[in-house]
Amino acid sequence: MIVLHHLEHSRSQRIIWLLEELGVEYDIQRYERDKETYLAPASLKKIHPLGKSPVITDGDKTIAESGLIVEYLIRRYGRERLMPSEDSDDYWDYLYWMHYAEGSLMPLMVMSLIFTRIETAPVPFFVKPIAKGIVNKVRAGFIRPNIDTHMQHIENHLNGRQWFVGEQLSGADIQMIFPLEAALNRGVDGSRYPNIQRFVNQVHGLDHYKTALQKGGPYAYA
Numbered sequence: 516m517i518v519l520h521h522l523e524h525s526r527s528q529r530i531i532w533l534l535e536e537l538g539v540e541y542d543i544q545r546y547e548r549d550k551e552t553y554l555a556p557a558s559l560k561k562i563h564p565l566g567k568s569p570v571i572t573d574g575d576k577t578i579a580e581s582g583l584i585v586e587y588l589i590r591r592y593g594r595e596r597l598m599p600s601e602d603s604d605d606y607w608d609y610l611y612w613m614h615y616a617e618g619s620l621m622p623l624m625v626m627s628l629i630f631t632r633i634e635t636a637p638v639p640f641f642v643k644p645i646a647k648g649i650v651n652k653v654r655a656g657f658i659r660p661n662i663d664t665h666m667q668h669i670e671n672h673l674n675g676r677q678w679f680v681g682e683q684l685s686g687a688d689i690q691m692i693f694p695l696e697a698a699l700n701r702g703v704d705g706s707r708y709p710n711i712q713r714f715v716n717q718v719h720g721l722d723h724y725k726t727a728l729q730k731g732g733p734y735a736y737a
């Protein structure tokens with residue numbers, strides 16, 4: 516039996532969506548975030564040394580990293596669905612988006628979140644303008660221009676396409692939904708990127724996605 520170690524309000528939500536699309540049996544082991552630090556509880560470290568979510572166990576295997584989890588589940592249980600054939604050109608596009616989601620896009624989203632935290636952290640009044648100055652400089656000089664470049668890249672790719680790769684839903688869409696939800700949640704204006712907004716709305720309308728939301732519990736991004 517597959518067990519998903521699922522942290523509330525996290526990228527683990529997309530693994531529930533995938534499990535629903537696959538129609539396999541699974542259990543969800545839930546973890547709540549610390550109310551102050553927003554970090555995962557220490558008990559997750561018993562499952563995997565980094566203590567991050569998602570992690571799955573399947574029999575005697577423990578698998579971390581959402582990209583690998585998506586790959587594993589689709590290859591093992593997909594019955595040739597949800598990924599292009601390995602001898603097609605689409606396959607390389609598929610792998611590109613699978614790696615890009617966590618390799619390039621998510622670090623930017625996490626950085627954006629960290630800088631918001633720094634800006635709103637309780638600090639002595641005389642430190643506040645200094646902290647704010649640094650945050651504004653990094654935002655204007657690095658975070659915002661990079662997010663714009665990435666959003667435009669994705670927007671152009673989705674132009675005239677319903678899904679990230681080929682004509683059908685694939686693991687690439689499942690990997691990409693979380694960073695796009697996070698971007699829209701962290702101030703990216705969906706009206707500037709209509710293809711991205713349309714893609715996210717389309718996913719939010721899917722029955723399996725909606726079922727996954729009900730099963731996953733608290734999720735601030737949909």
Ligand SMILES: N[C@@H](CCC(=O)N[C@@H](CS)C(=O)NCC(=O)O)C(=O)O
Pocket residue numbers: 522524525526527553554555556566567568569579580581582617
């Ligand atoms: N690249 C990893 C990132 C895992 C990760 O950072 N997960 C977050 C959830 S969105 C987490 O567990 N955060 C809680 C913490 O760091 O304590 C993946 O894709 O699985």
